[in-house]
Amino acid sequence: MVRRPYCEKQGMNKGAWSAEEDKILINYVKIHGEGKWGRAAQNAGLKRCARSCRLRWLNYLRPGIQRGNITEDEEDLIIRLHRLLGNRWALIAGRLPGRTDNEIKNYWNTILAKKCGSFSPQSCVRKVNHEEETAQCRNHGSMNNFDLVNVDQPSVAGMSGIPVLPQEEKHCFVDKGIGLMNNSCSIDNQGLFSSLLVGDDGDENHPSFLMNIDNDNDFIMGLPDMDSLLFPGNRTMHEDNNYDIFGGYDKNNVMSSSPYDTTSDDQVVRVETEVMHDQQPSLHVELKKLAMFLDLEDEWKEP
DNA sequence: AAGGTGCGCAACCGCCGGAGG
DNA sequence: GCCTCCGGCGGTTGCGCACCT
Structure with missing residues (x-):
């Protein structure tokens, strides 16, 4: 295909976009809504390609965009999320209300990347051959329900700047629909925590998490109840006390509902969302837990 | 004051995957 | 199943500004 x-x-x-072009685009979106950027560009009379319009809207024009002045808390969160997620800017941005992936990417590349030198060796990054690891994963074959998958390389690939988790043999206990996480966590060939790990002894003392892993992104959004770790006040819990996955901030910077957090699921109870800034002491505690959970405890520094 | 250099950031680009015809 | 459209994502580029010599 060409x-x-x-x-x-x-x-x-x-x-660069002119103020006039911005105005035209804003007016168009006000009337017609987002999406169909090709037609937007055409109908609004903008001499811009669809993707340029989309980018301009998403990164600069849409309501709720917060620009500049990244706070220390945000910076800290970015660093920690980057350790966990790598260059998954969209995911990181999803956890920072009002911030765009482009802004965070730029901020990382210009500011934070330079600070990486001060990190502990464990957080050093490396380039990983994507093809190699993709093939490695493929070798595991398709994942049927409750496949037991041996992950030799709990590292990540396909991107640069990814923290490397300690090398140790892991087993992934995967349920395509629902997974139970009992021990540790790994990152798959996509750079995502798509495998659920269980201790060899099946130790049930480990906390378990109920997760939906319809796709990798959903999975990582639900990394051991990541929301509750990063946003302690924002929880969804099933009756069986397992945590459920739900997304963070959506593109409109509104705490989004999970696809699983539907009204049809009356088992899901959403606890009142609290603003992150009010949660700082708890946030640090929870982040510490997360660090422990990921064997990154050594890297955790008390604020 | 002029030229050189480095940096930050907006925008571009290529790749990918999903949806729909 | 194939093709096209569209949106999402991450890497890269290049412009404009500030700073330095």
């Missing part, structure tokens, strides 16, 4: 060029048509504007 690849479509980024901007097909000749005569399109490129480069």
Whole structure:
């Protein structure tokens, strides 16, 4: 298949957006809503390609965007999330209300990456051959329900700047629909925590988490109740005391509902959401727990 | 004051996957 | 199943500004 060029048509504007163009785009979205950017560009009379319009809207024009002045707390969170997620800027941004993936990416590349030198060796990053690890995963074959998967490389691939978890043999106990996490966690070839790990002894003393892993992204959003770890006041719990996954902040910077947090599921109880800033002491405690959970305890520094 | 350099950030680009015809 | 459209994502580029010499 022939690849479509980024901007097909000749005569399109490129480069910085003018105030007039912004105004046109804002007005168009007000009337017609988001999406269908190709038509938006065309109908609004913008000489911009669809993706340029989308990018401009998502990163700069949509309501709720917070620009500049990244606080120490946010910086701390970015660093910790980056340790966990790697260059998954969209996921990281999803945890920072009002911040965009582009801004966080830029902030990391220009500010935080330089600070990495002060991190402990454990948090050093490495490049991993994506193909190699993808093949490695494929070798495990398709995951039927409750496949037992041996993950030799609990590392990540496909991106740079990923923290490397301690190398040790892990076993993933995977249930396609629901997974139980009992021991530790690993990152799959996609750089995602897509495998659920159980101690060899099946130690039931470990906390368990009820998760939906319809896809990797959903999975990682639900990393051992990541929301409750990062946003302690924001929890969803099943009657059996297992945590459920739900997304963080959506693109409109509103705490989003999980696809699983539907009204049809009356077992799910959403506890009142609290603002992160009011949770700082608890946040640090929970982050510490997270660090312990991921064998990154050594890296945890009390604020 | 002028030129050089480094940095920050907005925007571009390529790849990928999902949805729909 | 194939093709096209569209959106999401992460890496990269290049412009503009500030600072330095």
